[in-house]
Amino acid sequence: MFSAADTAFMAQAIRQAELGRYTTSPNPNVGAVLVKDGAVIGCGYHKQAGGPHAEVFALREAGTAAKGATCYVTLEPCSHFGRTPPCAEALIAAGVARVVVAMQDPNPQVAGRGVAMLRAAGITVEIGLLETQARAVNPGFLSRMERQRPYVQLKLAASLDGRTALANGDSKWLTGDAARADVQHYRAQSCAVLSTATTVMADNARLNLRAEQLLRNVTTLENGVLRQPKRVILDRNGTLDGKMAIFDDGGEVLLCVSKLENSRQLPNIARQIHCPLDNNAQFDLPVLLEHLAVRENINTLWVEAGATLAGTLLQLQLVDELIVYIAPKLLGNTAQPLAVLPQFSALAAVPQLSWTDVRMVGQDLRLTALLT
Amino acid sequence: MFSAADTAFMAQAIRQAELGRYTTSPNPNVGAVLVKDGAVIGCGYHKQAGGPHAEVFALREAGTAAKGATCYVTLEPCSHFGRTPPCAEALIAAGVARVVVAMQDPNPQVAGRGVAMLRAAGITVEIGLLETQARAVNPGFLSRMERQRPYVQLKLAASLDGRTALANGDSKWLTGDAARADVQHYRAQSCAVLSTATTVMADNARLNLRAEQLLRNVTTLENGVLRQPKRVILDRNGTLDGKMAIFDDGGEVLLCVSKLENSRQLPNIARQIHCPLDNNAQFDLPVLLEHLAVRENINTLWVEAGATLAGTLLQLQLVDELIVYIAPKLLGNTAQPLAVLPQFSALAAVPQLSWTDVRMVGQDLRLTALLT
Numbered sequence: 001m002f003s004a005a006d007t008a009f010m011a012q013a014i015r016q017a018e019l020g021r022y023t024t025s026p027n028p029n030v031g032a033v034l035v036k037d038g039a040v041i042g043c044g045y046h047k048q049a050g051g052p053h054a055e056v057f058a059l060r061e062a063g064t065a066a067k068g069a070t071c072y073v074t075l076e077p078c079s080h081f082g083r084t085p086p087c088a089e090a091l092i093a094a095g096v097a098r099v100v101v102a103m104q105d106p107n108p109q110v111a112g113r114g115v116a117m118l119r120a121a122g123i124t125v126e127i128g129l130l131e132t133q134a135r136a137v138n139p140g141f142l143s144r145m146e147r148q149r150p151y152v153q154l155k156l157a158a159s160l161d162g163r164t165a166l167a168n169g170d171s172k173w174l175t176g177d178a179a180r181a182d183v184q185h186y187r188a189q190s191c192a193v194l195s196t197a198t199t200v201m202a203d204n205a206r207l208n209l210r211a212e213q214l215l216r217n218v219t220t221l222e223n224g225v226l227r228q229p230k231r232v233i234l235d236r237n238g239t240l241d242g243k244m245a246i247f248d249d250g251g252e253v254l255l256c257v258s259k260l261e262n263s264r265q266l267p268n269i270a271r272q273i274h275c276p277l278d279n280n281a282q283f284d285l286p287v288l289l290e291h292l293a294v295r296e297n298i299n300t301l302w303v304e305a306g307a308t309l310a311g312t313l314l315q316l317q318l319v320d321e322l323i324v325y326i327a328p329k330l331l332g333n334t335a336q337p338l339a340v341l342p343q344f345s346a347l348a349a350v351p352q353l354s355w356t357d358v359r360m361v362g363q364d365l366r367l368t369a370l371l372t
Numbered sequence: 373m374f375s376a377a378d379t380a381f382m383a384q385a386i387r388q389a390e391l392g393r394y395t396t397s398p399n400p401n402v403g404a405v406l407v408k409d410g411a412v413i414g415c416g417y418h419k420q421a422g423g424p425h426a427e428v429f430a431l432r433e434a435g436t437a438a439k440g441a442t443c444y445v446t447l448e449p450c451s452h453f454g455r456t457p458p459c460a461e462a463l464i465a466a467g468v469a470r471v472v473v474a475m476q477d478p479n480p481q482v483a484g485r486g487v488a489m490l491r492a493a494g495i496t497v498e499i500g501l502l503e504t505q506a507r508a509v510n511p512g513f514l515s516r517m518e519r520q521r522p523y524v525q526l527k528l529a530a531s532l533d534g535r536t537a538l539a540n541g542d543s544k545w546l547t548g549d550a551a552r553a554d555v556q557h558y559r560a561q562s563c564a565v566l567s568t569a570t571t572v573m574a575d576n577a578r579l580n581l582r583a584e585q586l587l588r589n590v591t592t593l594e595n596g597v598l599r600q601p602k603r604v605i606l607d608r609n610g611t612l613d614g615k616m617a618i619f620d621d622g623g624e625v626l627l628c629v630s631k632l633e634n635s636r637q638l639p640n641i642a643r644q645i646h647c648p649l650d651n652n653a654q655f656d657l658p659v660l661l662e663h664l665a666v667r668e669n670i671n672t673l674w675v676e677a678g679a680t681l682a683g684t685l686l687q688l689q690l691v692d693e694l695i696v697y698i699a700p701k702l703l704g705n706t707a708q709p710l711a712v713l714p715q716f717s718a719l720a721a722v723p724q725l726s727w728t729d730v731r732m733v734g735q736d737l738r739l740t741a742l743l744t
Contacts, residue, residue: 158534159534160694160696161709161710162533162535163534166716167716168717170719173719311705326739328727329723330686330711330713331713331716332715333683333709333710333713334713334714337704338532340704340705341706342704342706343538343706344703345538345540347542347545350701350702351701352700352701353532353702354700355737358732360727363726363727365727365730365739367698369700
């Protein structure tokens, strides 16, 4: 059904989609390529919510040549008026003859209606080319749409023997400059960073994106500035000091509290969100993650926290991916642990991973793994 | 001084030397290539102590063509009668015109005398081509000769959070079949395995080489059998049960005791060696390692032990290389540590490593590092 040329053009559309990784949230990353007589006549990607969709950029580039062309698009064209008119209509209006779609849009506002609209207009529509690869471009958007929670990446940093700090708390600097810069790139791709008031207070951490630390090119928003991740801070008792550096700059700070305090004086950058407690008098993290996805449109959540929150998220199976920097050091058995977990009685019961990548980042190793 | 052709022929000699890695101990790995008019006319490597040296194999292959040839050899030709006549004499007798040597022999019985003998016979001798690479073939022999202790490789296996077993001791199987087979290949290259009576008793461990578990080709001794590493077992109180499986087969078992018990009944495969205690009433490990090198001709020592011995060796800076298998699991903060070390007060004081290799071994990762 699909030719080798079809596959190559869809791969090109996927590479287009990836260009939006630093800017499109909460929208999905989408790329489109218009082809006529075997030649690309237009391409584009969705850069920012509110701006044109990928198909529109491709159609603009192609102009009248779009008539009779094939459009390769990584996600089903939209059928509804959102902040922009429906792309399906634009493709019909341009006289496109065939549309190849990598995957149907899981957004309930689309979910097959875009394809139906195209077919009703007599356009040949084929679905499913490089679907796995197309899904991989949007782990966060798909997680929010399909699971009503963000795609959760847990960042850890430890010595070879799995220790994050000495007994006295010394951890500066366990990992090197390159690893810390690498973290900036993950923050740049994330909708929000999750941490705790304890961590913020201990290090006076900003958890923002710092342009001067970025080692590779990160695309900016249309207004020329970097998209800053929101900071979601677990602040159960509402005691985070308003003078901390986290309130100075960066994305919005969402203070997750167990009880909203309307009288609390907060910096303009901050806002309280309410999260119920669970039976252990801890934040009900599944409820929080659902809230972040459904109410706050958070696709991807990047967790930088201590061993307690890390362990709780792991134990609740709320982590999708681990990113672990291993410093070339041994801290010994008295140093602090990587993750606080229950005492297991059998190896079969422990959290299981599968490695997905390993590479040197400066003097350190970076391991990535999926939870299985 | 050296041409590109010289370098290529020496590289070939080094590859020859590596062929002996499973059999030559306690002798060094040596390779030789004889070249005349730009063509290789003979090559060989030293396979086993007592057998012919590399140069002899190369000369045999070349026959009378050796007259006027150049010999590339990874280690200075020997000048003394050991179990075989001196190679320097054989090269002279064959009429070789030029000898290129990667490195001088640190063995005090040679140490320049081989080169001097060749030069006295009118042969052109050049030294130092690919010396670093040639040294890398013989870390154990060079350590024994230059430092009077074996090259020590410490094997560890842990979860991502640096834990070797659950609190209840369960560690079967933390790592997978492939990692355990990989360990067999390290044992195959080692003169001896170091462990403790505690470890042997806990697992009824044999610590031998098991042909059926080898995944890659391992060369055998001239008599067709695999060289088995000796097992050096710390058995301070001389209480290791003579019925344990370690005494059933494999290489010799050296029971390291603090007091020789002449009346002790031991299996034929076993022998006691005495090691003094240090000020902490623990084995004086530097003394033991010197003994193993100088008295037992152990070039390479492969350590498979628990967190206590591992930590002590690390703390005493007696480890040259770490080989660590990381299982894709998290065991949590109550599980058992990788290395027992003192409580450090600053990160600058902890053991520092530099990564040398990382790869997948089945489901696990294998990291290797040098102590720095």
